[in-house]
Amino acid sequence: MSAPITQDLLTIPRKLPEGGRTNIVGLTREQLRLALIEAGTPERQAKMRVGQIWQWVYHWGLRDFAEMTNLAKDYRALLAETFEVALPEVVTRQVSADGTRKYLLRIAGGHEVETVYIPEEGRGTLCVSSQVGCTLTCSFCHTGTQKLVRNLTPGEIVGQLMVARDDLGEWPVPGAPKDETRLVSNMVLMGMGEPLYNFEGVRDAMKVVMDGEGLSLSRRRITLSTSGVVPEIARTAEEIGCLLAVSFHATTDEVRDRLVPINKRWNIETLLGALRDYPRLSNSERITFEYVMLDGVNDSDADARRLVKLIRGIPAKINLIPFNEWPGAPYKRSSWERIEAFADIVHKAGYASPIRTPRGEDIMAACGQLKSATERGRKTRAQIAAEAGSQSVANSPA
Known part of the structure; x- marks a missing residue:
């Protein structure tokens, strides 16, 4: 670090922002x-x-x-x-038997979101939320049962990474030998919310996260997952530049309309057209198709064959996700034999088809299970706004 820099500060006007610092x-x-x-x-x-x-x-x-x-x-x-320099407040921190960590974080207005850290061999992935709740109501997703409250600010998105680094003790120590080991080496925007319905907030947050003189996660270590907000897909490549994942989950419009209702607005053909035009599309930066395996719904051999036909010509890999069950879930996980048979068809067609290992199930931290487990998550926006307003009045100085 450089030595102190002297400067002339004889007459600096001190302007306080409205509402505080x-x-x-x-x-x-x-x-x-x-x-x-x-x-x-x-x-x-x-x-x-x-x-x-x-x-x-x-x-x-x-x-x-x-x-x-x-x-x-x-x-x-x-x-x-x-x-x-303010970060979200850690309300609870749970650690799974497999080492996965789930943080329930409180942000402005008393709202809560969840962030998950997944340690793996040689890397660690942080799953970050972009909204309080979600507006998409995907029928297999626990987060989708919680109403959308609001978008997260860039600071609340960046703050999730900083909270995780605090907890993991990952900040460098002045004077200590340089250590290039990164406990949080990857980030996925796959937590609560649809990132592309908070485009500007996510974009500005990723500018901070990707800056090489700070948090310094490269764009190729950040994956944004969308359910298919077609108008924002090209902007994602141009203004953010990270890798793209798509919550696909079905091979016919009839089934996808039920699983991922946004399909009624932008159907499979429209979505795939946007993905084929994705500016950064190449074999080195493939699109990931996420496909949750639901027993008797989307897991047949015919589905697998339709899937590879649909994505033909798109550099891609297929992440097969065993359904992570939650209380009241209307679906069941496909059997391992069925998942493996599906994966084999996809693999023989020339696409990588890894089966995602469920992580953090014992603390409800697995894919599709995130939901702030509070009564607040089930209240209406008007109730939450009224409570936040009364809280700010109560906390204001007399």
């Missing part, structure tokens, strides 16, 4: 630069200050401006008065 987490570099200028940072210094603060927050994981020692003391005081 501004959270730095989730601001893009340009947004942070503009916020610093608004707070009184001389414009000629703003870019340099962004770089310094960025490294403290996202490389070293620092939360206290007073400890940012390459900034002058007066400037640190200005930052502390105007800004904060």
Whole structure:
């Protein structure tokens, strides 16, 4: 780290944002630069200050401006008065027998979301939420039984990664030997919500996550999963650039209409047309088709043969997901013999067809099982808004 930098701060106007301090987490570099200028940072210094603060927050994981020692003391005081480095609150932390960790996180307004960390040999994947609840009502997904409350902010999305790094003790220690080991080496936007219905929030969050001078996850280690929001698919390649996964789950419109209701708006033919035009499509950056295996619904040999015919010409792999059951679920998991037979047909057609190992089932952290287990998740938006409003009044200073 560089030595402290002296600067002239004789007359910096101290502008407090309305409603309190501004959270730095989730601001893009340009947004942070503009916020610093608004707070009184001389414009000629703003870019340099962004770089310094960025490294403290996202490389070293620092939360206290007073400890940012390459900034002058007066400037640190200005930052502390105007800004904060705030993360979601960890309500509960559960650890599965297989090492999977599930965090129930509380965000602004008292809402709650879940984040899951999945350790694997040589890598670790963080499954991140993009919305409180979900609007898609996919019939096999537990999250879909919880009404959509709101989109997450970029800071709330980035904050999930930072919370996990806190818990895993993954921030580097100043002066310690450099360690390139990454416990969180991959991120999947496969938690609560449809990421492409929160496009701008997800895009800005991923700009922060992918920045090479901070959290530094490369775009090829980030996978965004969509149920098929066709108009945003091309934008995903152009403005985010991460890998793409599609919650496919059926080989006929009749079945997919029931499993993934968004199919009634953009059917299989329309979705596959958008995927064939995906700007980054190549053998090295294949599209992942996620396919949950439901007994007697979508798991026949005929389904497997239809699937490979439908995706012909698209560089792809098929992730076969044994259905993760939840209380009241209307489906059952396909037998292992049926899943393996399905996988064999797909594999012989030339597509990778890994069968996903269920993880974290004992703590309801497996794919399709996420749902904030509180009464709040079952209340209406009006009830939640009313409660949040009364809470803010109750917490306001007299």
